[in-house]
Amino acid sequence: MGAPIMFPSLICSVFALLSLAAQTRIQAFKITNSDSFNTTHQNITLSAILQKSAEVCQTVVLKQGGNFVQLRSLTEVSVAAACLSPASAATLKSAISEIQLRNARVDIRYITDSKYHFDDESFEEGRNLITQGVSLVKACLKLKNYESARLQLGETLHTLQDFYSHSNWIELGNRSPYANLINPNLPLENLADKKTPTCQSCITDCTNNILNTIIKQKKLTSGYFSLISIFKPDGKCSHGGTLDMTSRMEPTGGINKDDPEASHGSLHLVAADVATAASKDLLEGIRRSTNDIEFLRLMGISSSSSVLCIVIDTSASMADEIAEVKRVTSFIIDSRRGTADAPSIYILVPFNSTNFGPMNKTTDPDEFKRLVNALSASGEGELKMSLSGLWLALAGAPTASEIFVFTNSPPIDFLKITTVLALIESTKSTVNFMLTNPLTNTSLGILNPLNLLYKTSALASGGQIIEVSKELLANTSSLITNSTVSSLVTIFQAVRNSGGTELFTFVVDSTVRNLTFYITGNPLLFSITAPSGQIQTSVQSEGPLGVIQTVVNFYTVRINTSRPEGQWSINIISALFYTLKVTGRSPVNFKFDFVEVVKIPQPGYFVYKSRPSASGNAKMLVSLLGSASGLLKEVALVDASSSSGVHKGNLENMGNGDYLVTMATVPKGEFYVHVNGQFNSSSTSVFQRQSPTQHKASIISISVLTNGTLVPGQSFKALFTLTTSTNSRTTYIIVVRNSAQYNMTYLPILPSTDTGIAVGFMELSVPANTTGGTEVILTIEAAQPGSTDTNYSFLRLAVSRAVAPPAGLSLSLWLSALTVLISLLSNQ
Known part of the structure; x- marks a missing residue:
């Protein structure tokens, strides 16, 4: 375990120095606020x-x-x-x-x-x-x-x-x-x-x-x-x-x-x-x-932006499911070869009751087909290492990937759920669960309680949880083929835990094609109204708007018009839990990060790979993607389970499609990021997009300082500071995990000062034979006893074969730690 660090004495010795630095000019080419002379x-x-x-x-x-x-x-x-x-x-x-x-x-x-x-x-x-x-x-x-x-x-x-x-x-x-x-x-x-x-x-x-x-x-x-x-x-x-x-x-x-x-x-x-x-x-x-x-x-340029990522249970009872995965992946590879929808990256992670991994990643479709076809069903166990397999996939897949998990058993590694949720939130990836262990009476829409952690993960990511029998699994494969295409965007999404009747409206812009509705829940009724006024209900499998495919509790509505521009609405009536997701294909999308605007040592942004503060005053850097003429007009944090919780931000246009957004308040529970915009300043053509991933604020702030690079045969050290917006003495429970499963030491329990500040230290040992370029995802999670509130820090690290001195904590690192800590204190 790591030894405690005498941090407060160092603060005293250089606090005055950093206070001076806060008011000084920069020491490199500037980062922001450029003009024609700069x-x-x-x-x-x-x-x-x-x-x-x-x-x-x-x-x-x-x-x-x-x-x-x-x-x-x-x-x-x-x-x-x-x-x-x-x-x-x-x-x-x-x-x-x-x-x-x-x-x-x-x-x-x-x-x-x-x-x-x-x-x-x-x-x-x-x-x-x-x-x-x-x-x-x-x-x-x-x-x-x-x-x-x-x-x-x-x-x-x-x-x-x-x-x-x-x-x-x-x-x-x-x-x-x-x-x-x-x-x-x-x-x-x-x-x-x-x-x-x-x-x-x-x-x-x-x-x-x-x-x-x-x-x-x-x-x-x-x-x-x-x-x-x-x-x-x-x-x-x-x-x-x-x-x-x-x-x-x-x-x-x-x-x-x-x-x-x-x-x-x-x-x-x-x-x-x-x-x-x-x-x-x-x-x-x-x-x-x-x-x-x-x-x-x-540089992000390829014939396709889609990813095909499969996480699959290879236990003996999964033979039918493995056969279906082989069929679907072969269909996707063969039918899309040479097209704009051929996946750019293929990822396969197997797991069973005793093992998980390795993660196989390739850009060669034939190599991926060989890997999938080599899967075989063997061994058995009532519980599976499914969350560990998902953990590897989230760590290795590109940001905003669509991931599909196949299993017929609940997880044995349930303690990894916090890390899985942290990776989902950090990578903004979507996870879909194809589960073949349904209850006998699925017509009532009751999920198998053993699948509760899968439901939690799916909802957090904006994915689907589909419970079907083995015989019906093939009927759900359209979700994979529909979701692994280029330029897929989320237009609208909602989750309702207690059912009821609600009308949802949203705008579809002129760039959208392949408009598709996904609804989960049973029993329920819905009716969709197009901009033209035409209506189609859930009892019409084929109607004036499109085709509705129903598999137990999962509805897919594919709209048949090639130009769905205008305002759409869907009215849903349900007595139980349900979800709604509306997607389409469009070159116009957005990305965002929660950031700190840093003035020390110079103006710039420090990206938070963690949850924003629950006390509000959150900063976001939001970028409009794929449009040379678009303008963002509104950025809001929308309560995931209610239409009433909308928190709008103040926008500052930073140029080149980037906006600095200040949120005075944030939702108390899970939320989506929602943007509205228009394609040019004189146009009435508006668009909206939404993050599929749910996010959440925390009263805990966590900042991690490292020397950044892993070196084979050396130990990697990280210093992290924890604070809480309650400014009171507390205890933090710490969990640290790395995707390469290298040996680590750290203190699992950290007491804080009277103002809620604690300092932690972790050390990771990199094997001497590690290949250069190996990627390691490190997560440091913090919670308080008796509280459901948690926060995490997400670090993407790479192994360098270059000769380097031992990764000690340099003066630069200490000063950086103080910079972040002082910033945290000034925001309390």
């Missing part, structure tokens, strides 16, 4: 990715004999269209957003670590970070771990981009990238040594403060930076700015080009242009290490 990490990254992706798309399209249309402007929508994959506009923007946010995170997490920013003339160390980062991106790509690759790419790009702002490369007259910086086989040349003076003092105008001898000799230097000390080697340049204490020491001033008002701000745009070109070069190196198709997958 280029940021965000748009440097965006521009480089769009340019390189367009180049690769052109190569792919021409090789395939297609016609590549030259682009006048580069956007996610235009690049995806030129790639002959317009549906990828949404996934391209989502991938870029992941990379951008991880890029921004470097300044939040590693403010004092000079090598991440090329400060303090740390050229060799910074170059090592870049080359090791690129190596890890390539290793993740090899194992199809695209999301981990994007996260590492974001970090690596930040360090590369900072070189051009923080060094004197631009002042030396260079207007192209330094190729040696991304090539570990080339030497870094003509570096100024630690004893060579590089700058003279300046006060207001620092344009020419680099010594003429340095310029003439083409010596490479960078500014020194420190939050704490004014010390630097004699005669050295400083980074500059009020955050940098070294700039107060002779020679005063600085040389950074982070923005137009920085010490060398006149070169800001030049530095940004070269940083963009360097970012493109780094991306080209990654492309050359793999192939064009895999590079485009990294």
Whole structure:
């Protein structure tokens, strides 16, 4: 178990320092609030990715004999269209957003670590970070771990981009990238040594403060930076700015080009242009290490955005179910081969009463078919490790995947339900359960009580729970074929626990095709009204609106019109629990994250992979995907079980389809995220979308600080802080799990201070033979005794084979911990 940490004493020693930092300027290319005179990490990254992706798309399209249309402007929508994959506009923007946010995170997490920013003339160390980062991106790509690759790419790009702002490369007259910086086989040349003076003092105008001898000799230097000390080697340049204490020491001033008002701000745009070109070069190196198709997958561009993920019980009694899964997967693979609906990723996780896994992930449909066909039914047991199998699938599947679980038994591993729910919420994936252990009288709509945890998981994810006999299982397979297609969006969703009569209305926009209603519950009646006024009831299996397929308690209504635009309604009458979900196919969707707006050390977003605070004032970063002209008009948190609980947010348009949303209040129970918008400012064509996954707020806040990378043969450490909005002494129950099942130590019970603050520590041992690029999902869960309220933190980690020092808790990590903790305290 981990030892306790003396955290409060460290707070006292640097609290004053961080208070000062809160009021100071930034120390890197800015992240937010860009304009025509200021280029940021965000748009440097965006521009480089769009340019390189367009180049690769052109190569792919021409090789395939297609016609590549030259682009006048580069956007996610235009690049995806030129790639002959317009549906990828949404996934391209989502991938870029992941990379951008991880890029921004470097300044939040590693403010004092000079090598991440090329400060303090740390050229060799910074170059090592870049080359090791690129190596890890390539290793993740090899194992199809695209999301981990994007996260590492974001970090690596930040360090590369900072070189051009923080060094004197631009002042030396260079207007192209330094190729040696991304090539570990080339030497870094003509570096100024630690004893060579590089700058003279300046006060207001620092344009020419680099010594003429340095310029003439083409010596490479960078500014020194420190939050704490004014010390630097004699005669050295400083980074500059009020955050940098070294700039107060002779020679005063600085040389950074982070923005137009920085010490060398006149070169800001030049530095940004070269940083963009360097970012493109780094991306080209990654492309050359793999192939064009895999590079485009990294960027979210593929012929399809769908995922086929099967989690299946392989016990002896499951022979019929396994045969049906073989049939369905073969049908999907064979019928969609070469089409836009062929899944881009295939995942298979088996389980039985004693074992679960491994997780098999591939992009090859024939390999997946071979894996499925190799399944055999053997062994038996009354209870199954189904939640463990689902846990592996959630950990390994891409964000927002559709997962199908087949079993005929309740779980033996019921204690994993909290981790499963945390992963569902974090990954925003949808889980559907195909259960062949129904009660005798399913016509009453009563779920088998042994399936209660499956119901909980399905509802949390926005999925379906279908209880049928083995004989009827084939009749439910349409759910799999309908849900594993590209560009599937959720338009409306509701859950009602006590039944009743209720009228639901929603808008279907002009981009939607394949409108489908899913209703679970029995007995119930419903009637659907189209925009035209036509009505079809649940007793009409074929009617004026479409076809209704009924399998026990599961209704599928496929609307037959190809243009369902307008306002629809459905009236449901039921005495018992029921669910409603309305989906369609559309290129327009949205993504969101709960974030903290960070001012220390610079403006940016820190993404919460945990539940927001129940006290309200929650911040969300919401992005509109797949539309070049759309505008979000409303973002709301909607109570999942009631139509009355709607909490609307205040929107701030951040540009490029991104919105910062402030929620003054949040629902007390489970909620969906709901958005309304229109396609341009003068249009009356409105749209609405909803998250299928349910979310929940918590009075517990949990923040985790790590050094970020797993290294074979070394221990990985994480520090986490817990606070509660009640500000009172409490005890926290801690559960930590990792998807690779590496050995871990941590304290399962943590007492807090009188104000509810506790600090925990965990250590994970990475086996020495672990393959580079292996992805590990770490969850740290916290609860209070006697309370149903829980919270968690979700971390996606990757194993690096690069030689690295032991992953201790550095000063940078401690300062980052204090930054987050102070922010938490200031919000109480």
